[in-house]
Amino acid sequence: MTESQRDLLGACFSLAIILFALFVTQRFLLPLLWAVILCIATWPLYRRALAVFKGHPILAAAAVTVLAAVVFVTPLAVGVTQAARQAPALAELVATANTQGLAAPEWLHRIPMGGDAIYKWWEATIGQPHGLAHLLQDGSVGRMQNASEVLKRVGSGLMHRAIDVVFAFVCLFFFYKDGAALQRQTNALGAHLIGETRWMLYSLKVPVAVRATVNGLVLVGMAEGVLLGIGYQIAGVPSAVLWAAVTGILAIIPFGAPVAFGAVAALLLYQGAASAAIAIAVLGMVVLFVADHFVRPKMIGSATQLPFIAVLLGILGGVETLGLIGLFVGPVAMTLFVTLWHEEKRLPHPVRPT
Known part of the structure; x- marks a missing residue:
């Protein structure tokens, strides 16, 4: 067997081991990736804590x-608690609307160009007894299930998510504790595979991209939720805290906040509070405009040296491809791509013979 054949066989053997390890641990790859993102995003905080605890x-x-768990889990727990408190009232509202019909609001008549048609459609469908079920019966939402089935499915899903969260924070602890050794090993492996200069160029870009994305998405989204939550409270929105939590979560995704404050404005409009609905819609658009056109481009684009259109494509493409984790993986991928693009432009090109 020649040396090249041994190298090829060794590479295939190594690849087989990696694939087998990924196959065995596939159930926990997602929380493991979340732990990696949290570790990179909060690594400067760990370095400060290391100095406080004298090494x-x-x-x-x-x-x-523990601090990361409190910061990230507390808003989620508040939202779940508020949702659990409002669930019986919401279930009763839906059941009543389905059994007795939901009367069309009179203000529909005042909508120009089609308001009367919308009112008649509402009365013919949702306004009739069991009209809501008939309206949804062709979709997956319309497949009615009894309460025990719903609770069983929701409980099972929550249990799996709770296990993932606990596992992610356990991994986060070990990433902090052994982070320096892992970083040395990763740098040695990366330098061996693609060269030390190129590896250092790319390895420095990833932490910056992750931290900028976390700050630009999570922190800005939470700030949007707080600001709009104050507006919900002043406007007298029912369950304002729950709606604020929903707004903060949706605001993490670009263009997600309008779904939340639009629903709140529609709820106020249905209740007859037209002025409050308009005020919430205007406040939401102002907050969204400032966040998406000034704050996020400054926090993400300036740190990663990416045009905001590349950041936006990375975020939306990541969500479409990978789900929620793609919010943070997508901008990293675009950062590496742009780094490669600039690197290739600096490489010398062969001179074509004349």
């Missing part, structure tokens, strides 16, 4: 892990 990695890792 004890276990204490520093435990403290930052």
Whole structure:
């Protein structure tokens, strides 16, 4: 067997081991990836904690892990708690609307160019007893299930998500504790595969992209939720805290916030509070305009040195391809692509013979 054949066989053997390891751990790859993103995003905080605890990695890792869990889990817990409190009332509202019909609001008549047609359609469908079920019966939402089936499915889903969250934070603790050793090993492997200069160029871009994306999406989304939540409270929106939590979560995704404050404005309009509905819609558009046109481009684009259109394509493409985790993976992929683009432009090109 020649040396090249041995190298090829060794590469195939290594690839087989990697694929087998991924196959065995595939159930936990997603929470593991979340732990990696959180670790990269909060690594400067861990370095400060390490200095506070005088170089004890276990204490520093435990403290930052607990802090991260409190920061990320508390808003989620508040939203779930508020949703659980409002679930019976919402279920009763839906059941009543389906059983007795939901009367069309009178303000539909005042909508120019089609308001009367919308009113008649509403009365013929949703306004009739069991009209809501008939309207949805052709879609998946219309496949009615009893309460025990719904609770069983929801409970199973929540249990799986809870396991994923716990596993992610356990991994986060070990990433903090062993992060320096992992970084050295990763740098050595990357330098061996693609060269030290190229590896250092790319490895420096990834943490910057992750931190900028987390700051630009999560922190800005939470700020939008808080600002609009204050507006919901002033406008007298029912369950304002729950709607604020929903707005903050949807605001993490670009153009997701309009779904939330649009639904709130529609709810106020249905209740007859037209002025409050208009005020919420205007406030939402102002907050969204400032966040998406000034704050996010500054926080993400300036840090990653990407045009915002590339950031936007990375975010939306990542969500479409990978789901929620794609919010953070997509901009990293675009950062690496743009880095490669600029690197290739700097490479010398062969001179064509004349």
